[in-house]
Amino acid sequence: MSGLGLSMKSLRRHRLRTVLAIIGIAISAAMLLDMVMLSGGIEKTFAELLMAKGYQIRLSPKGTLPFDTEATLSAAARTVETLRGDQTIEAAGAVLGTSLYGQAEDSLVTLFGYGIQPEAQGLYWLQQGSDLSPGDTTGVLLSAAAASLLESIIGDTVTLVSKLDPQVVAGAVSRKMVVRGLVRWVYDYRGQPSVGTVLPVMQAITYGGREDRASLILVKARDDHAAAGVAARLRQEFPRLEVYSVADLVLFFKQRLVYFRQLSYILGSISLIVSVLLIATLLTITVNERLGEIATLRAIGIGRSTIVRQILIEGAVLTGIGAALGMALGLGTARYLDSILTSFPGLPAAFSFFVPRRESLATAGLVLLLSGSLAGLYPAWLAARAPIAATLRSEAT
Numbered sequence: 001m002s003g004l005g006l007s008m009k010s011l012r013r014h015r016l017r018t019v020l021a022i023i024g025i026a027i028s029a030a031m032l033l034d035m036v037m038l039s040g041g042i043e044k045t046f047a048e049l050l051m052a053k054g055y056q057i058r059l060s061p062k063g064t065l066p067f068d069t070e071a072t073l074s075a076a077a078r079t080v081e082t083l084r085g086d087q088t089i090e091a092a093g094a095v096l097g098t099s100l101y102g103q104a105e106d107s108l109v110t111l112f113g114y115g116i117q118p119e120a121q122g123l124y125w126l127q128q129g130s131d132l133s134p135g136d137t138t139g140v141l142l143s144a145a146a147a148s149l150l151e152s153i154i155g156d157t158v159t160l161v162s163k164l165d166p167q168v169v170a171g172a173v174s175r176k177m178v179v180r181g182l183v184r185w186v187y188d189y190r191g192q193p194s195v196g197t198v199l200p201v202m203q204a205i206t207y208g209g210r211e212d213r214a215s216l217i218l219v220k221a222r223d224d225h226a227a228a229g230v231a232a233r234l235r236q237e238f239p240r241l242e243v244y245s246v247a248d249l250v251l252f253f254k255q256r257l258v259y260f261r262q263l264s265y266i267l268g269s270i271s272l273i274v275s276v277l278l279i280a281t282l283l284t285i286t287v288n289e290r291l292g293e294i295a296t297l298r299a300i301g302i303g304r305s306t307i308v309r310q311i312l313i314e315g316a317v318l319t320g321i322g323a324a325l326g327m328a329l330g331l332g333t334a335r336y337l338d339s340i341l342t343s344f345p346g347l348p349a350a351f352s353f354f355v356p357r358r359e360s361l362a363t364a365g366l367v368l369l370l371s372g373s374l375a376g377l378y379p380a381w382l383a384a385r386a387p388i389a390a391t392l393r394s395e396a397t
Contacts, residue, residue, distance in 0.1 A: 021282045022322045025372070028275040029326020033364040034334050034354060035268030039261050041355030046253050049350055050246045052186050053122035055091075056227035057219035057234065058244045065252060066216040066244070067097055067187070073241060076199070076214035080117070083219055088230050090222045093120030094199055094214035098206045102150050102195070103159035103174075109149045112194045113160070114185070115202025115214070122186070122218045124196065129154040129181025137201050140177035143185055146193035154179050160195065162205045173205055190342070190349040260353070275322075275368060276375040279315050283379035287311065294383050304384040311380035312373055319372025323365055330364075331356055 012018070059079070061071040073079070076094040083092035096115035101108040114123060118132040124141065132139050140158060142150070150158050161174045177197065185194050197205075203213065219234070221227040231245040244252075254261070287294070294307055334354035341353045 017282065017285075018318070021278060021318055022325065024278045025275050025318060025322025025368075026325035026329055028271040028278070029323045029364070029368050030330035030333055031271035032268050032275070032368060033327060033330030033360065034337065035264040035271065036364045037330075037334055037354040037356060037360045039264040039268070041353055041357075041360075042257055042260055043250060043254055044357070045350075045352045045355050047246060047250050049186065049348060050249055052350070053218075055122040055218040055220045056224060056246050057221065057231050058249065059217040059219065059234070059238065060215070060242045060244070062240055062242055064242060065249070072096070072213040072215055073217070074211070074213055076217065077212050079238070079241075080120075080217060083217065083234075088222055088226065089219055091120040091220040092217060093117040093122070094217045095121075095123060096199055096202050096206065096213060097215040098162070098202065100195075100205060101161040102146070102193075103161060104150050108161060109193065111146055111149075111160075112188075112192060113202055113205070114194060114196040115199040115206075116196055117199050120218065120220075122220070124183040124185045127182050127184055129179070132180055132196070132198055134198065136180070136198055138176075138178050139180040139197070141181050141183045141196040142179055143188060143192065143194040144182060145191050146195050147179070147182055149193050152179050154181060158195075160197075160205055173208065175201070175205055177201075186350065187348045189347055192349075272367065272371055275319070276371050279318055279372050279375040280378055282318070283311060283315055283376050284382065286314070287379045287383045290383075307383050308380040311383055312376045315376030315379075316369065316373045319369050319375075323368045323372075326368075327361060327365065 058066045059073070060066045061069075061073045064071050076096075080092050080094050083089055094115075094117055096113075098113050098115070100111050100113045102111050116123060116132075117134065118136075119134050126141075127144075132141060140160070142152065142158075147153065152158050156179050157176050158179060159174055159176050183196065185192070185196075188194050196202075199214070203211065207213065219230070221230045228245050228247065231243050231248070235243045334356065338352055338354040342349075342351060
């Protein structure tokens with residue numbers, strides 16, 4: 001009989017014990033997989049979010065991160081014009097983010113407003129209707145949540161209000177806009193009511209049209225591989241602004257959420273240790289129960305290497321079955337945990353903590369399989385060093 005056949009026969013002798021061990025390994029494998037997905041998923045999904053529309057560089061006010069504060073940069077139009085004249089830059093567009101209100105029957109609802117330059121926008125995907133044109137001063141784009149709050153559809157007229165006077169609950173600045181389309185904003189959190197107009201209109205609503213301000217400027221380099229070099233050069237050309245590449249922003253994000261990575265490393269290590277101890281304990285008990293059988297096999301000429309190989313195969317089989325079940329369990333629990341974590345306020349709806357990737361599955365499976373196989377080394381050593389004569393005599397008495 002082959003080593004695998006002997007191992008399966010041995011495991012079937014104590015089926016309940018084997019099943020319980022496989023369940024324990026599956027739970028540990030699921031936790032390990034989830035932690036591997038968490039440790040790399042945050043970084044990957046944030047980078048993908050930033051690159052959703054292909055803009056690799058952000059310019060924001062000095063000392064701030066994009067949209068991190070309400071600070072704005074001045075002379076936005078002149079800065080964008082300068083950037084568009086750069087031969088290494090494919091597109092550049094300014095964005096103004098601000099809070100405003102919308103008229104819904106006899107009440108006002110709170111909205112978030114984007115002022116964008118449609119010819120170079122990296123903030124939304126059009127879902128229904130038509131996009132804005134650069135000179136469209138009467139059109140507005142709505143998110144699904146905003147359309148629901150304002151009870152509006154494409155073609156309706158909505159009223160946007162800013163500079164609310166709390167004493168009379170009225171806006172000092174209001175503007176009637178026609179709904180051109182429904183869009184999905186890249187960085188909106190789940191259910192966020194957002195609206196978008198061309199930049200001059202949002203500037204007029206916010207500042208009365210007297211200031212050319214923006215929250216950030218998005219820049220797309222012609223060559224993705226040259227983006228870091230373009231960002232470095234822009235830092236010298238615009239010393240009064242902060243210039244970030246996607247790699248810079250991912251680094252800042254990782255520093256802010258470092259506790260998630262630490263948590264994933266700790267829990268992943270614990271799950272791996274539990275798996276190793278569980279497999280080693282089960283195999284050690286099995287070897288101690290089978291010492292007489294092992295000594296008999298040795299007495300009839302079965303070599304130590306065969307005995308060791310059989311024990312290691314048992315560990316690998318347990319690990320393989322448990323890991324396969326754990327992968328399915330881990331994917332299910334990851335989806336559930338992700339739905340909880342992504343419900344935190346302020347997180348973009350497109351953000352995900354647990355990202356199931358082929359590399360994650362391969363890494364978790366390989367680490368677990370290797371560790372499970374190594375967990376059989378001590379029981380295999382016990383089986384190989386058992387004295388034949390003394391063991392047979394002990395079994396006989």
